Amino acid sequence: MVRNALQRLAQSVLVLLGCALLIFVMLRIIPGNPIAVLMGEHADNTVIERMTAELGLDQPVLVQFFRYIGGALRGDFGTSYSLGKPVSSLMASAFVHTLILALLAAVFAWLIGITSGIIAAVKKNSILDHLFMGASLLGVSMPVFMTAMLLQYFFAYRLKLFPIAGMDSFAAYILPAIALGWNSAGSVARLVRSTLLETLEENYIDTARAKGRGQVGVLVVHALRNAMLPVITMMAIQFSGLLSGAVITETVFSINGIGRLAVQAIAGRDIPLLQGTVLFSAAVVVIGNFIADSLYRVLDPRIRREA
Amino acid sequence: MESKTLEIRNLNTSFFTQQGEVRAACDVCLEVQPGQITGIVGESGCGKSVTARSVMGLVRYPGRVVSGEILLDGKAMTGISGKEACSLRGAEVSMIFQEPMTSLNPVMKVGKQVEEALLLHRKLSKKEAAKSAAQMLEKVGISDVKNRMECYPHQLSGGLRQRVMIAMAMICSPKLLIADEPTTALDVTVEAQILRLMKQLCDAGTSILLISHNLGVIAQICDYVYVMYAGRVVEQADTMTLFDHPAHPYTRGLLQAARSLRSDAEVLATIPGVVPNLLHLPAGCSFSPRCGQCQEPCKTSMPDMLPAGEKGHLVRCFLAEKEKQQPVEAI
Numbered sequence A: 001m002v003r004n005a006l007q008r009l010a011q012s013v014l015v016l017l018g019c020a021l022l023i024f025v026m027l028r029i030i031p032g033n034p035i036a037v038l039m040g041e042h043a044d045n046t047v048i049e050r051m052t053a054e055l056g057l058d059q060p061v062l063v064q065f066f067r068y069i070g071g072a073l074r075g076d077f078g079t080s081y082s083l084g085k086p087v088s089s090l091m092a093s094a095f096v097h098t099l100i101l102a103l104l105a106a107v108f109a110w111l112i113g114i115t116s117g118i119i120a121a122v123k124k125n126s127i128l129d130h131l132f133m134g135a136s137l138l139g140v141s142m143p144v145f146m147t148a149m150l151l152q153y154f155f156a157y158r159l160k161l162f163p164i165a166g167m168d169s170f171a172a173y174i175l176p177a178i179a180l181g182w183n184s185a186g187s188v189a190r191l192v193r194s195t196l197l198e199t200l201e202e203n204y205i206d207t208a209r210a211k212g213r214g215q216v217g218v219l220v221v222h223a224l225r226n227a228m229l230p231v232i233t234m235m236a237i238q239f240s241g242l243l244s245g246a247v248i249t250e251t252v253f254s255i256n257g258i259g260r261l262a263v264q265a266i267a268g269r270d271i272p273l274l275q276g277t278v279l280f281s282a283a284v285v286v287i288g289n290f291i292a293d294s295l296y297r298v299l300d301p302r303i304r305r306e307a
Numbered sequence B: 001m002e003s004k005t006l007e008i009r010n011l012n013t014s015f016f017t018q019q020g021e022v023r024a025a026c027d028v029c030l031e032v033q034p035g036q037i038t039g040i041v042g043e044s045g046c047g048k049s050v051t052a053r054s055v056m057g058l059v060r061y062p063g064r065v066v067s068g069e070i071l072l073d074g075k076a077m078t079g080i081s082g083k084e085a086c087s088l089r090g091a092e093v094s095m096i097f098q099e100p101m102t103s104l105n106p107v108m109k110v111g112k113q114v115e116e117a118l119l120l121h122r123k124l125s126k127k128e129a130a131k132s133a134a135q136m137l138e139k140v141g142i143s144d145v146k147n148r149m150e151c152y153p154h155q156l157s158g159g160l161r162q163r164v165m166i167a168m169a170m171i172c173s174p175k176l177l178i179a180d181e182p183t184t185a186l187d188v189t190v191e192a193q194i195l196r197l198m199k200q201l202c203d204a205g206t207s208i209l210l211i212s213h214n215l216g217v218i219a220q221i222c223d224y225v226y227v228m229y230a231g232r233v234v235e236q237a238d239t240m241t242l243f244d245h246p247a248h249p250y251t252r253g254l255l256q257a258a259r260s261l262r263s264d265a266e267v268l269a270t271i272p273g274v275v276p277n278l279l280h281l282p283a284g285c286s287f288s289p290r291c292g293q294c295q296e297p298c299k300t301s302m303p304d305m306l307p308a309g310e311k312g313h314l315v316r317c318f319l320a321e322k323e324k325q326q327p328v329e330a331i
């Protein structure tokens, strides 16, 4: 069990290193010298060369890479070209906003998704089932920017219930959280419904009924625990997706999170900042997958005892 | 007169499918006497499980009990509220299923699953429940109970799981235990152990309704037997009578097939034809297309259960009167 976890952890670290290398190399084979862009059209060639050397950009890519990893391990991701501040502190303050948004979106998505999935399964083929599944189909298939702008139009512009954008109050986070969570709510609802329906067909559900468990007892004590196993895995992966930064939602609602920071980095050809944000997202996703996998192993005794 | 443990009167259970109504149990009348093991035997698909599930109120969608009365120890089980039914299930009547591999909850410890019915039906503390669960598991022949109670089902063998199922079903000392093919999924030595256990439980006072497609199993432990064919009871008699003087051509066919299997005869005896599709039953007697002694009336009307010689021997066949005169050796 522990050995297995360590193995998977080592794997995760390798994947992350691979990601870092890929990002690093890709950013360096993009044509054009970022320093030249940074200095403007009329910069002197000697100045550009001196800057390039100062930043270590004239070194071979692999040397640069190991220097970067060495720095990253000490929490130093370089200095943003465009903002002139350490990438780590820029990311730390952006992360706070992304975290609030992700937590709100997850709570919204899971409350709505799990509840409606259970109701849809228990009342299969009822009006409620069709209603919830229709809504979740919309959630899964509607692009985020559209949900976001519709929410802005109706709830902020028309009804004036929430601010249109910004981060001035807690209320300002609510519409973006709904826009962001809508999608996850839809997929959770569908998964809960289908796994629960499958579980309710299992023989051990008949056994539970034969013991005298009522509807609710069967559902809560026997069906849900089994049905939730794949759902929990999905939730862990979803949460890491939410945490890794929501580029579109943060942009539409002007929230200065990781996603928006990445967009700024791209616009400003800010390689250290872009590297930092992309690497951060990759790390969150890798960690999320590791946690999802571990959770599944802890919750399902059939897998737990194997090792 | 002592009341019957279970009495089923004219039970009709149907599945309402897109192709039409499938009458899986048709006018089934059946009794289980106290302290006895009563068997239901028949080819697969003849409605044995549906009959058992009807008693438990566990018929799966799109099926339901259409009509009929089910009395448990004289008390009606049909037409009662869901809550009343729950208070009977597991306490007064319980059931074990054919598939021990999938009939236990995979994420719940075995001990918890055995205690469950006790905690539902009796006012016991968790500690007391755990204690009686351990006693019951010991009683059904499980050793090392303390550790086994902490196991999850996948850690136990099929035979152990079926013992756990039996312990679970017996934990509240029900009046009736329904066992739906309890040994079909198990190998022969384990089968013999489980059957012995059921016999012991019966001797200790629980009436049992045992379902099997295997005549050998029935012959070993049943006191009284019902033979089902295409959703109907076609013959009923005490076990001795049924095996010595089978009256229905279908029962004779079954016995012949079973005997030729055992005697490694060159040619296996089989009943010609196949079990009819319940959606398109033949007119008259359901067995008539496969019956070697089919006559004119058999093709147009369904015979009633007619007395055939011995007391308590009934058979759904127009030939009942003639059959009983044939000596057994002729089979």
Ligand SMILES: Nc1ncnc2c1ncn2[C@@H]1O[C@H](COP(=O)(O)OP(=O)(O)O)[C@@H](O)[C@H]1O
Pocket (backbone or CB within 6 Å): B015, B017, B022, B024, B042, B043, B044, B045, B046, B047, B048, B049, B050, B051, B060, B061, B062, B063, B278
């Ligand atoms: N879910 C279902 N839908 C339609 N028909 C069913 C369903 N389940 C069972 N049946 C019908 O009921 C008949 C009896 O089934 P069952 O009682 O399980 O047979 P067995 O005697 O093998 O236990 C089957 O032949 C089938 O036609």
Ligand SMILES: [Mg+2]
Pocket (backbone or CB within 6 Å): B048, B049, B050, B180, B181
């Ligand atoms: Mg069956």
